Amino acid sequence: MEGSTDMGGTFTLDGAAIPFADGQTILQAAHAAGVYIPHLCFHPDFAPHGSCKVCTVSVNGRETASCTMRAADGMVVESDTETINAQRRALVQMLFVEGNHFCPSCEKSGRCRLQATAYDLGMVSTHYEHFFPDRPVDASHPDLLLDVNRCILCSLCVRASRDVDRKSVFALSGRGARTRLTVNSASGRLGDTDVTVGDRAVQVCPVGVILRKGVGFARPIGEREYDVRPISATGGEA
Amino acid sequence: MRSASLASHAAYLDPILDRFDADPLNLLQILRQAQEHYGYIHPDAVDYLCARLRVPRTKIEGVASFYAFLHLRPHGRYRILFSDNVTDHMLGSGALMQRLCRDLWTRPGRVSQDGLVSIGRTSCTGMCDQGPAMLVNERAVTRLTPARIDAIGALVRARAPLSDWPAEYFEVSSIIHLRGPLLGDPPAPGAAVAAAFARGADAVLAQAEAAALAQVDAAGLRGRGGAGFATAAKWKACRDAPGDARYVVCNADEGEPGTFKDRVLLTERFDLVLDGMTVCAYVVGARQGFIYLRGEYRYLLDALEAKLQARRDAGLLGPHAGGPDGFEFDVRIHVGAGAYVCGEESALLESLEGKRGTPRNRPPFPVTHGYRGRPTVVNNVETFACAARIALDGVDAFRARGTEQSSGTKLLSIAGDCRRPGVYEVAFGTTIAEVLEFAGARDTQAVQVGGPAGMCLSTLEFGRRIGFEDVPTAGAFTIFDHRRDMFEVARNYVRFFAHESCGFCTPCRVGTTLLRNLMDKLHQGRGSPYDFGEIQQLNGLLQSLSHCGLGHSACNPVLDTIERFRPAYERRLVNREFVPAFDLDRALEPARAMTGRDDAGAHLGTLDDESD
Numbered sequence: 001m002e003g004s005t006d007m008g009g010t011f012t013l014d015g016a017a018i019p020f021a022d023g024q025t026i027l028q029a030a031h032a033a034g035v036y037i038p039h040l041c042f043h044p045d046f047a048p049h050g051s052c053k054v055c056t057v058s059v060n061g062r063e064t065a066s067c068t069m070r071a072a073d074g075m076v077v078e079s080d081t082e083t084i085n086a087q088r089r090a091l092v093q094m095l096f097v098e099g100n101h102f103c104p105s106c107e108k109s110g111r112c113r114l115q116a117t118a119y120d121l122g123m124v125s126t127h128y129e130h131f132f133p134d135r136p137v138d139a140s141h142p143d144l145l146l147d148v149n150r151c152i153l154c155s156l157c158v159r160a161s162r163d164v165d166r167k168s169v170f171a172l173s174g175r176g177a178r179t180r181l182t183v184n185s186a187s188g189r190l191g192d193t194d195v196t197v198g199d200r201a202v203q204v205c206p207v208g209v210i211l212r213k214g215v216g217f218a219r220p221i222g223e224r225e226y227d228v229r230p231i232s233a234t235g236g237e238a
Numbered sequence: 239m240r241s242a243s244l245a246s247h248a249a250y251l252d253p254i255l256d257r258f259d260a261d262p263l264n265l266l267q268i269l270r271q272a273q274e275h276y277g278y279i280h281p282d283a284v285d286y287l288c289a290r291l292r293v294p295r296t297k298i299e300g301v302a303s304f305y306a307f308l309h310l311r312p313h314g315r316y317r318i319l320f321s322d323n324v325t326d327h328m329l330g331s332g333a334l335m336q337r338l339c340r341d342l343w344t345r346p347g348r349v350s351q352d353g354l355v356s357i358g359r360t361s362c363t364g365m366c367d368q369g370p371a372m373l374v375n376e377r378a379v380t381r382l383t384p385a386r387i388d389a390i391g392a393l394v395r396a397r398a399p400l401s402d403w404p405a406e407y408f409e410v411s412s413i414i415h416l417r418g419p420l421l422g423d424p425p426a427p428g429a430a431v432a433a434a435f436a437r438g439a440d441a442v443l444a445q446a447e448a449a450a451l452a453q454v455d456a457a458g459l460r461g462r463g464g465a466g467f468a469t470a471a472k473w474k475a476c477r478d479a480p481g482d483a484r485y486v487v488c489n490a491d492e493g494e495p496g497t498f499k500d501r502v503l504l505t506e507r508f509d510l511v512l513d514g515m516t517v518c519a520y521v522v523g524a525r526q527g528f529i530y531l532r533g534e535y536r537y538l539l540d541a542l543e544a545k546l547q548a549r550r551d552a553g554l555l556g557p558h559a560g561g562p563d564g565f566e567f568d569v570r571i572h573v574g575a576g577a578y579v580c581g582e583e584s585a586l587l588e589s590l591e592g593k594r595g596t597p598r599n600r601p602p603f604p605v606t607h608g609y610r611g612r613p614t615v616v617n618n619v620e621t622f623a624c625a626a627r628i629a630l631d632g633v634d635a636f637r638a639r640g641t642e643q644s645s646g647t648k649l650l651s652i653a654g655d656c657r658r659p660g661v662y663e664v665a666f667g668t669t670i671a672e673v674l675e676f677a678g679a680r681d682t683q684a685v686q687v688g689g690p691a692g693m694c695l696s697t698l699e700f701g702r703r704i705g706f707e708d709v710p711t712a713g714a715f716t717i718f719d720h721r722r723d724m725f726e727v728a729r730n731y732v733r734f735f736a737h738e739s740c741g742f743c744t745p746c747r748v749g750t751t752l753l754r755n756l757m758d759k760l761h762q763g764r765g766s767p768y769d770f771g772e773i774q775q776l777n778g779l780l781q782s783l784s785h786c787g788l789g790h791s792a793c794n795p796v797l798d799t800i801e802r803f804r805p806a807y808e809r810r811l812v813n814r815e816f817v818p819a820f821d822l823d824r825a826l827e828p829a830r831a832m833t834g835r836d837d838a839g840a841h842l843g844t845l846d847d848e849s850d
Binding site: 048050051052053054056063065068070087090091094095097098128129131152153167168169170171172173174175176177178179182183184185186 | 281284285294295296297299300303304305306577594599601736737738739740741742743744745747748749750751752755775779782783784785819820
């Protein structure tokens with residue numbers, strides 16, 4: 001069973017040979033080789049989560065999340081195919097309709113990985129019916145704004161706060177379609193937690209949920225990193 | 239004031255914390271018991287538990303909000319949940335729920351204004367052969383009738399404690415129509431363990447373990463939870479995996495709608511199951527076992543605990559555990575709290591560790607990295623009972639029943655349109671038609687085998703056989719006669735998956751809700767051929783992208799019924815190319831609810847009609 005990944009080796013990704021080191025996942029090895037695989041909940045600094053499924057690839061003919069699947073010698077991996085990109089597009093559309101994403105009025109526009117990934121995958125509409133969830137904005141913190149309307153439940157802030165900041169300020173609560181981001185205070189308000197602007201958790205949000213107050217639009221929309229070039233050309237790392 | 243409140247919480251929380259060693263690994267059990275005090279987990283109780291367990295509040299709220307039976311806000315002194323399985327509906331559950339709501343002046347899904355009662359729905363409670371059923375404060379009530387509903391309404395209004403309710407309301411019967419080795423004459427407790435030990439008595443201990451394993455292997459035992467993985471291979475992988483401890487877990491989270499055979503097995507043959515667990519522990523070298531009992535079967539807990547104690551008293555659990563010196567094994571029962579996904583073995587282990595029941599990334603698999611990261615065997619209740627039978631009767635006797643690839647017998651939970659619902663122990667290889675004959679089913683249109691995640695078979699397929707090589711099943715066998723609308727059956731199952739999705743991965747969290755909304759749209763008579771294509775596209779996404787079996791199988795009922803009962807769908811596709819999902823009149827529903835208006839003037843469609 002497992003254990004077959006003990007040593008490094010080579011697998012093919014869309015026909016190209018990709019070397020990997022012991023313990024590397026497909027996504028890690030691809031990125032190390034300079035090949036971009038779309039992803040949202042993965043971040044190189046944190047333990048892989050495998051929940052957004054945008055990094056899904058086909059391994060020996062079977063779909064699996066490349067951020068959690070360890071590379072093995074001789075694997076045949078397909079990623080940049082029309083079928084898989086269509087699936088990824090559908091996942092991004094699902095994330096758009098699940099929350100309330102209004103890019104034109106969002107401070108994160110041009111730096112948002114959801115938006116950039118959608119553009120990069122050629123998404124031209126949200127396709128599915130919108131859920132229009134009722135999610136209040138939390139402006140209780142003096143330095144931070146929490147707008148969970150844009151949350152894609154990637155849990156990067158959860159992992160950063162728990163594993164790096166050692167504060168566990170953020171967590172996922174609820175179940176199924178009612179899963180939501182919550183914060184560590186009896187009132188449920190961010191202002192009553194011990195989060196600070198210096199926390200890793202507040203810097204890692206791929207979308208516009210956790211925003212610093214007072215510095216919005218310092219760099220105009222239109223000149224931001226993903227406005228200038230697509231996310232696939234950045235190597236995918238923010 | 240506040241410290242006074244904290245002190246009052248300490249009074250009931252401290253004994254609970256002591257019982258569970260104030261260990262966050264037992265958080266789910268602690269929260270379950272903490273809730274029993276007020277009927278919900280009080281915010282100050284959360285504060286107290288945070289301090290005592292040294293965990294952040296987010297952890298407690300994250301766990302409590304994951305499980306359907308746990309509440310962080312007042313949820314009524316009486317919490318009434320009607321079983322939502324399709325068989326309950328076929329027996330009139332819908333009208334009964336409306337009746338109780340009317341009796342109690344409330345509406346489904348909310349707490350009554352006086353805080354007395356909440357009424358809602360829950361996934362199948364495993365009482366399909368004696369439904370319609372409900373749970374009241376997590377206690378099963380069976381055989382609901384309009385008269386019983388009215389009486390329950392009166393008891394609630396009179397604030398009668400459950401202990402004063404008529405005992406027959408809570409009666410759960412073990413209805414067994416066909417018995418084989420598992421449900422036949424029960425062996426003496428410990429007999430299977432003794433047989434397994436005796437087999438290797440002449441040999442040294444290590445060989446005795448190998449002999450017990452070889453026997454399970456030779457018997458060809460495959461997991462009864464549905465997937466049919468070879469049991470011996472699982473045990474061997476666990477035994478051979480490195481680790482400072484090993485665990486044996488009995489999966490009694492029987493959540494597949496339409497299944498109830500584990501309830502009967504636990505009630506009638508608990509010692510056989512424990513014998514099987516003990517043999518497994520002996521083979522893999524485990525000292526601790528767990529039974530993960532679904533919350534819906536909480537009513538069994540006291541009786542099962544008593545039987546565990548009887549085994550300890552008889553020397554069948556604890557030091558020696560009925561075997562040679564140096565072998566010790568004990569079992570703890572862990573009660574779930576309303577989450578179907580915890581039947582998935584890695585989600586079950588997360589739940590067992592006091593966490594949200596989210597399936598893990600695999601590999602690694604539980605046999606090498608299971609409970610607390612240690613090698614763990616997770617087997618179905620029935621699998622352990624089979625293992626005990628193999629130790630008792632030997633390989634040949636076990637293989638005498640069943641087929642080459644599916645040896646032994648299978649317990650079926652039969653419900654729906656038939657004269658004799660209940661549990662049937664049949665040999666693998668039995669045809670669907672034979673099972674229908676046993677059950678006294680007439681005019682059968684379709685059978686759902688293995689629950690919503692299983693297969694839907696039509697009359698053309700009743701010659702097919704129960705078995706891993708043909709029609710695999712975890713045990714559910716739900717019968718539909720020609721009166722039933724198979725589209726509505728599929729819609730019930732789709733709603734089940736949307737309700738039970740854990741929310742971890744995008745395709746299942748969003749996709750099951752989209753699928754549910756599309757089926758609802760067809761149900762409302764607003765479907766078009768476009769929606770049909772959408773359903774098929776969603777099916778594809780769920781199957782290939784979901785994180786676990788729940789998402790993979792969420793589309794099965796739809797795919798199966800589209801293939802076999804297409805007219806049931808086509809009838810609902812109105813003759814247009816496209817109807818938008820957004821329905822303006824339905825969107826006004828909250829406004830109607832707020833104003834208490836539901837007259838013609840409060841509906842858009844009606845106004846249009848008037849202006850025509």
